[in-house]
Amino acid sequence: MTAKEKTELRKTHILQAAAKVFAEKGFQDGTIPDVAKESGVSEASIYEYFTNKENLLFSVPxxxxxxxxxxxxxxxxxxxxxxxxxxxxxxxxxxxxxxxxxxxxxxxxxxxxxxxxxxxxxxxxxxxxxxxxxxxxxxxxxxxxxxxxxxxxxxxxxxxxxxxxxxxxxxxxxxxxxxxxxxxxxxxxxxxxxxxxxxxxxxxxxxxxxxxxxxxxxx
Amino acid sequence: MTAKEKTELRKTHILQAAAKVFAEKGFQDGTIPDVAKESGVSEASIYEYFTNKENLLFSVPxxxxxxxxxxxxxxxxxxxxxxxxxxxxxxxxxxxxxxxxxxxxxxxxxxxxxxxxxxxxxxxxxxxxxxxxxxxxxxxxxxxxxxxxxxxxxxxxxxxxxxxxxxxxxxxxxxxxxxxxxxxxxxxxxxxxxxxxxxxxxxxxxxxxxxxxxxxxxx
Amino acid sequence: MTAKEKTELRKTHILQAAAKVFAEKGFQDGTIPDVAKESGVSEASIYEYFTNKENLLFSVPxxxxxxxxxxxxxxxxxxxxxxxxxxxxxxxxxxxxxxxxxxxxxxxxxxxxxxxxxxxxxxxxxxxxxxxxxxxxxxxxxxxxxxxxxxxxxxxxxxxxxxxxxxxxxxxxxxxxxxxxxxxxxxxxxxxxxxxxxxxxxxxxxxxxxxxxxxxxxx
Amino acid sequence: MTAKEKTELRKTHILQAAAKVFAEKGFQDGTIPDVAKESGVSEASIYEYFTNKENLLFSVPxxxxxxxxxxxxxxxxxxxxxxxxxxxxxxxxxxxxxxxxxxxxxxxxxxxxxxxxxxxxxxxxxxxxxxxxxxxxxxxxxxxxxxxxxxxxxxxxxxxxxxxxxxxxxxxxxxxxxxxxxxxxxxxxxxxxxxxxxxxxxxxxxxxxxxxxxxxxxx
DNA sequence: AATGAATGAGGCTTCATTCAT
DNA sequence: TATGAATGAAGCCTCATTCAT
Known part of the structure; x- marks a missing residue:
């Protein structure tokens, strides 16, 4: 339970970072490294939660x-x-x-x-x-x-x-x-x-x- | 005279190709190679007319x-x-x-x-x-x-x-x-x-x- | 520990390759692809260790x-x-x-x-x-x-x-x-x-x- | 005679421009366009006098x-x-x-x-x-x-x-x-x-x- | 579950050089 | 003779993505 919540929290966290990055730079100019930096999560980890860069974008809203x-x-x-x-x-x-x-x-x-x-x-x-x-x-x-x-x-x-x-x-x-x-x-x-x-x-x-x-x- | 007209024509031609490419794929997904192919002009030639990819985009409208x-x-x-x-x-x-x-x-x-x-x-x-x-x-x-x-x-x-x-x-x-x-x-x-x-x-x-x-x- | 050592080794390895390439061809004629080939490392990996071609050069000595x-x-x-x-x-x-x-x-x-x-x-x-x-x-x-x-x-x-x-x-x-x-x-x-x-x-x-x-x- | 002198003058002119450009930027970073601009001669004309960029360099001294x-x-x-x-x-x-x-x-x-x-x-x-x-x-x-x-x-x-x-x-x-x-x-x-x-x-x-x-x- | 490390793929851009005029 | 115009070739660099740990 706590594990799942933690996961969910992390996901939300990444999404917020992604929103910020994409909002500021646009989709193509905003990079996965940017999102990683902004969220404090490693690039590889982002791919644990989202299959794709585009999937990440689509998950934002x-x-x-x-x-x-x-x-x-x-x-x-x-x-x-x-x-x-x-x-x-x-x-x-x-x-x-x-x-x-x-x-x-x-x-x-x-x-x-x-x-x-x-x-x-x-x-x-x-x-x-x-x-x-x-x-x-x-x-x-x-x-x-x-x-x-x-x-x-x-x-x-x-x-x-x-x-x-x-x-x-x-x-x-x-x-x-x-x-x-x-x-x-x-x-x-x-x-x-x-x-x-x-x-x-x-x-x-x-x-x-x-x-x-x-x-x-x-x- | 004819030379200048030719140049102008070529420029317009490139712009139309760019408009098509960017309209279809967006700015980032539309590439200079795409525009070159679409216009039948070499990549390098595009840079004879436009300083930048972005300059090309801004020149379209x-x-x-x-x-x-x-x-x-x-x-x-x-x-x-x-x-x-x-x-x-x-x-x-x-x-x-x-x-x-x-x-x-x-x-x-x-x-x-x-x-x-x-x-x-x-x-x-x-x-x-x-x-x-x-x-x-x-x-x-x-x-x-x-x-x-x-x-x-x-x-x-x-x-x-x-x-x-x-x-x-x-x-x-x-x-x-x-x-x-x-x-x-x-x-x-x-x-x-x-x-x-x-x-x-x-x-x-x-x-x-x-x-x-x-x-x-x-x- | 071993991981860090491995990294350091790789870096040294690239530097030696770079030294050889630049020594033979000069800075401009020696290319990153050359260094990559010489070191057996991918081009992209070189940029993991050095920010720049020039940074690579300056790191050699x-x-x-x-x-x-x-x-x-x-x-x-x-x-x-x-x-x-x-x-x-x-x-x-x-x-x-x-x-x-x-x-x-x-x-x-x-x-x-x-x-x-x-x-x-x-x-x-x-x-x-x-x-x-x-x-x-x-x-x-x-x-x-x-x-x-x-x-x-x-x-x-x-x-x-x-x-x-x-x-x-x-x-x-x-x-x-x-x-x-x-x-x-x-x-x-x-x-x-x-x-x-x-x-x-x-x-x-x-x-x-x-x-x-x-x-x-x-x- | 005057024609030949004119040609010779032009050549010297290009060489001086080349010297300046190469001295300031180095051989690779100094470009033919640079020399053309500096000398006020077209790029193509430079090739009338020198077979090569390197030939131009070697002719400087x-x-x-x-x-x-x-x-x-x-x-x-x-x-x-x-x-x-x-x-x-x-x-x-x-x-x-x-x-x-x-x-x-x-x-x-x-x-x-x-x-x-x-x-x-x-x-x-x-x-x-x-x-x-x-x-x-x-x-x-x-x-x-x-x-x-x-x-x-x-x-x-x-x-x-x-x-x-x-x-x-x-x-x-x-x-x-x-x-x-x-x-x-x-x-x-x-x-x-x-x-x-x-x-x-x-x-x-x-x-x-x-x-x-x-x-x-x-x- | 989390990540450091590695890379294939590909884009933008620049230039030396050629050629028709 | 002089040059505007055109381009092939190639380099630097970035990034999405994978994988071993």
Missing amino acids: LEAIQRLSEQIDFHLKLIRGSADKLRAILYLQLLFYIENRDFAAVIMLILKQNRRFIDTEAHHAIREHLKTVDRVIQEGMETGEFRDDMDPYLLRSTCLGSMEHVVTNWLMLGHPTDEELLGWVDPMIKTLVQGIRTENALHQCPFQHIAKPEDLDAL | LEAIQRLSEQIDFHLKLIRGSADKLRAILYLQLLFYIENRDFAAVIMLILKQNRRFIDTEAHHAIREHLKTVDRVIQEGMETGEFRDDMDPYLLRSTCLGSMEHVVTNWLMLGHPTDEELLGWVDPMIKTLVQGIRTENALHQCPFQHIAKPEDLDAL | LEAIQRLSEQIDFHLKLIRGSADKLRAILYLQLLFYIENRDFAAVIMLILKQNRRFIDTEAHHAIREHLKTVDRVIQEGMETGEFRDDMDPYLLRSTCLGSMEHVVTNWLMLGHPTDEELLGWVDPMIKTLVQGIRTENALHQCPFQHIAKPEDLDAL | LEAIQRLSEQIDFHLKLIRGSADKLRAILYLQLLFYIENRDFAAVIMLILKQNRRFIDTEAHHAIREHLKTVDRVIQEGMETGEFRDDMDPYLLRSTCLGSMEHVVTNWLMLGHPTDEELLGWVDPMIKTLVQGIRTENALHQCPFQHIAKPEDLDAL
Whole structure:
């Protein structure tokens, strides 16, 4: 028992080191020797826990994503209103990124780009999480809180894309600060929910002349 | 004259090959030998045109971004209405990505992640482009077409983030098809402009109880 | 214990191979692959022991010089008379060169020419050795065995320069044979100590008219 | 005629550039591109004048050595006394090195180490120069100005070795200054001619017990 | 279980050299 | 004659990975 726990601890330890190294240097520039140094574990030992360098990379977000997912699922049960649920998702996700910056960098900057990541258990967990978001959106449409004349996938993309864009800039440029970042959740949600246009502009949506006729009905 | 043109042609040729290689394999897994093979030029010759592997990478988007930027600037002059202008920007950008898939992949997947890219001429061109977007948003706020109670940076992030998210998925997952992708411009704009909520929900924005008091006025 | 010894042995082994390769081909023409082949060790392994090709080069003479230095210091304690001490120094040094031809070539032909070698631990050891020579000369002047109207640095240069010239030719031209070389120690010392001129010529040193007045007293 | 002169000028120009480059960086680290840049001539053009990089190197000292040799030969005719002649040789050689530092570095530091240099026309010129030195020494022995119980080769080695040692240090360490260096000719000659020992020590040459019996007679 | 030691594989890069103009 | 352009060849070095202890 203690032996197994010890092993598990060591593994976590290596994963944290890997997250830091990969976050700082990227996957290819971050080396196994780097991870060994950072974790204080020998190179050979890393291969006792992970079959591969890539396997190590893919293992970095696994546990974290699951934890985040569970957390979100739990909170969603306590919230009524689709917009509020959306808000909670973004909030918790941002909070998680802030508290686990290295993981965030690995997920947002490195894994996003790796085609093989898609076949991974971690990516499966991400897709599960996406389903949750989809469910919230679906629910919002069904209850009439959200428009139902929009592509749900686009809606999701808009929500997540906004956040990811902001997070990526935060990771790459160090802007804004952690606190400011969290403070942006509400404005972000507000923008998404209310839309850009003013009330006056409500009935003269200027691009509609390009849209297909059936879109007009949707207004 | 012809000699210089030939040289320029060769350079462009190498850049296209590099774009393809890096788009397919990533920066580190794509090798100079790969680019040499793809372009039919010797490895050594590549170094006649580019000082570095990284310099080669950074040169890939340079000309393309400038071309796109000029194109966008030109079209914007012909369009009235901020929303329509936003739409044109997204449309042209998507069109460009579709027509230059490799460049798109290099910009969206590879360079996004490279910290040194920020100090690059190409990145400068990108920042210039961002300024154009900002100007459109600013203009929309000033003319009253857009709400002016929102952070312009967030607005921009929402627009671009949505598109980038979609493009990234298109690049990584091959979904949707090229035609579908272009067809999403209008729905995307619509989502952004109109917001998510229904008319009924207009006056009961559910998350406002968290927002600061002055936000209420803004409604 | 045995493990450490084995490591040390391997290192020495590589150093000997390196000495041979560099002695035969020079530093630049002698390659790491050459050293690998000569030592029967893989290229990569060489980098386990030495950070650099240059570091490998600089490590070649390190241990040898220290050993020689200690040997000389030990013998000097047993000898009276500055000329005899000088003789011992030259003798031991020549003997060492003969017995370690590759090291000799590396020191005399290759390192002599490398400006960065000066900042090296090995070069420090050489400077220590030079101090020993200086001390002998100083002592000879103080005891009255040597003239004290000469620049000690020049005296040292004459002694070492003579030897180095002979050794360099021996290394480059293979002339004279090893035995002959050792046999030259006494004539060399004799030449240095007695000077070139005959007794008759003692008082008509022809170039003195250029020398400073006080030099005349010294005669 | 003018065409030929122009060609000759260009060649000299390249040689000077090569001397500078090789003197500063060594033969291998100094590249043809370096020489091209330094001389303002294209790389390809260098190959119009020299078959090889090594041929370029070997051509660097050729003309200079011949010029120096002729100069020395000329001056020697004007001087009586072997010691004075020796002095003139050292003086002119040092002067030449000082005035042609790059050539000096190439000869002393680079070519000394190159085995193929021996088969070169320039090396032939050097050997001719050595014969001149030998002739002076021989003459000194025959006229009774120099001892004739010494190996002439050793005598020459002592003279040249002393000088080379000093010059090498001057080149590598920048010590002494150019003026000081020339001022050392007389002390150097004095040391060589008079020997190290004092008059008192004349009849108790301490190492003689090792020397062969016939050496005793020489005293 | 943990690791020191060893290496195959391969990438980036540089240059001497050639050739067509 | 002069050179811009092109490249084959090769070296240094790094690292993921294995294996004996």
